[in-house]
Amino acid sequence: MFQCFELLSQSGDLMMIKKVNNTLIIKIDPKKPDGEELKLAAEMIRRGELVAFPTETVYGLGADGLNPVAVRKIFKAKGRPQDNPLILHIAEVKVLDMIADNIQDKALKIMSAFWPGPLTLIFNKKPSVPDEVTAGLSTVAVRMPSHPVAVKLIKAAGIPIAAPSANLSGRPSPTTAEHVVRDLSGKIAVIIDGGSTEVGLESTVLDITCDPPTILRPGGVTYEELIDVVGDVRIDPALENEENFVPKSPGQKYTHYSPKASVVVVEGPMKQQVNQILKLIKLKADSGLKPGVLATDQTKEFYNGVDVISLGDRDMPYTISARLFSALREMDDRDVDVILAEGIEEKGIGLAVMNRLRKAAGYNIIKV
Numbered sequence: 022m023f024q025c026f027e028l029l030s031q032s033g034d035l036m037m038i039k040k041v042n043n044t045l046i047i048k049i050d051p052k053k054p055d056g057e058e059l060k061l062a063a064e065m066i067r068r069g070e071l072v073a074f075p076t077e078t079v080y081g082l083g084a085d086g087l088n089p090v091a092v093r094k095i096f097k098a099k100g101r102p103q104d105n106p107l108i109l110h111i112a113e114v115k116v117l118d119m120i121a122d123n124i125q126d127k128a129l130k131i132m133s134a135f136w137p138g139p140l141t142l143i144f145n146k147k148p149s150v151p152d153e154v155t156a157g158l159s160t161v162a163v164r165m166p167s168h169p170v171a172v173k174l175i176k177a178a179g180i181p182i183a184a185p186s187a188n189l190s191g192r193p194s195p196t197t198a199e200h201v202v203r204d205l206s207g208k209i210a211v212i213i214d215g216g217s218t219e220v221g222l223e224s225t226v227l228d229i230t231c232d233p234p235t236i237l238r239p240g241g242v243t244y245e246e247l248i249d250v251v252g253d254v255r256i257d258p259a260l261e262n263e264e265n266f267v268p269k270s271p272g273q274k275y276t277h278y279s280p281k282a283s284v285v286v287v288e289g290p291m292k293q294q295v296n297q298i299l300k301l302i303k304l305k306a307d308s309g310l311k312p313g314v315l316a317t318d319q320t321k322e323f324y325n326g327v328d329v330i331s332l333g334d335r336d337m338p339y340t341i342s343a344r345l346f347s348a349l350r351e352m353d354d355r356d357v358d359v360i361l362a363e364g365i366e367e368k369g370i371g372l373a374v375m376n377r378l379r380k381a382a383g384y385n386i387i388k389v
């Protein structure tokens with residue numbers, strides 16, 4: 022950490038905006054990600070420090086992905102279980118040769134369609150990838166993000182960057198630098214503030230070591246988009262009934278995305294959802310709890326006298342994914358005891374939204 026301050030003080034025109042609990046918060050405009058600040062952050066990565074940075078999905082917590090000591094720091098800072106492997110982030114396809122083995126034609130086709138973007142691919146790994154990254158698996162997860170700050174950071178660092186979401190393990194993933202500050206200031210060297218993320222939830226994880234390719238985690242690239250390019254795509258059966266199955270993607274088995282409040286998801290036709298939530302509001306309030314509602318633009322006006330956040334428009338599910346995690350955190354800021362959330366249709370990015378929401382609820386689901 023000391024070296025970091027030394028570096029900063031040597032540089033004249035830095036825009037270091039603040040320091041919170043010994044973590045440097047550096048603001049970088051995604052439209053101009055070329056300054057000295059970014060080079061410094063890259064240097065911190067090369068020196069084995071942790072740097073949180075924006076991607077188009079959520080904020081990532083980055084470390085040198087080929088340095089086991091640096092990678093271990095990620096697990097410590099987040100409190101992440103050791104058996105939950107990390108995604109390596111690259112900025113150029115040629116770097117893939119360094120970390121992935123047996124890259125097939127179908128992989129090239131998928132990469133050219135979706136990279137850079139919110140799609141993580143599972144490859145057989147090369148020995149250069151430390152076991153700390155893959156949690157001892159013979160495969161490695163790789164993604165090429167499109168966010169200009171992420172791209173420049175990875176290129177400037179000149180190495181694949183291992184980066185899980187930059188939240189404390191179990192908490193909702195961060196979609197602003199402020200979320201990262203709250204979870205990780207004092208535990209990591211640098212947080213790059215590049216504004217709000219666009220997609221708002223994590224990448225799709227697609228296993229291409231099997232046939233047909235299998236979605237292990239729904240995310241920013243939709244099942245429908247993948248089908249268009251790949252033809253046959255399977256959804257890991259473990260996702261259909263996650264409560265009871267052991268998923269192939271180790272991270273899927275852990276408690277995830279949880280605010281401090283408990284969450285109940287109400288699924289079914291819109292009108293019945295509203296009626297059920299109105300009943301639950303009364304029930305919870307009668308037992309002395311403070312309810313809050315995660316509604317949609319179509320329903321928000323039905324809930325009076327309680328904390329209501331509209332996640333967005335049901336007809337534009339990308340507006341809902343973009344706000345889901347920050348809304349969960351905001352309900353905690355409002356000291357809500359129980360969050361009553363409306364489910365949405367599992368089409369397009371709605372599949373990923375419902376995966377995250379059900380997990381946030383610990384599968385506490387009411388079907389109406």
Ligand code: AMP
Nearest residue numbers: 106107160161162185186270271272273
């Ligand atoms: P996060 O970094 O928090 O977005 O989580 C990364 C996700 O990718 C977790 O769900 C991991 O289980 C999954 N993942 C990483 N590497 C692999 C791998 N080699 N095989 C299967 N899933 C993986």
Ligand code: MG
Nearest residue numbers: 185186187194
């Ligand atoms: Mg995560």
